[in-house]
């Protein structure tokens with residue numbers, strides 16, 4: 661839901677993928693959960709299964725020309741990736757917060 665995993669009241673993101681340093685409501689240190697490249701990894705895994713599976717099904721069933729594949733799968737890949745990346749990052753940050761996987765060192 662892109663809300664604080666601690667209290668569910670405030671927004672987790674200050675922009676599309678930028679996590680706020682701390683929840684303004686409950687003080688959960690969500691900014692210390694460094695999701696790094698886990699959200700894109702999960703996004704790619706999900707989108708690839710849908711797009712490649714769909715592509716193979718459509719090709720096997722209808723055998724459309726290549727431009728039809730391009731017209732369907734390229735926009736779908738873009739839209740799905742952009743739509744899923746933020747909620748997946750939010751879920752990753754929530755899981756990391758729950759598991760205590762927070763950045764502890766203060767150098768940086």
Ligand SMILES: [Zn+2]
Pocket residue numbers: 664665666667668669670683684685686687688
């Ligand atoms: Zn909160």
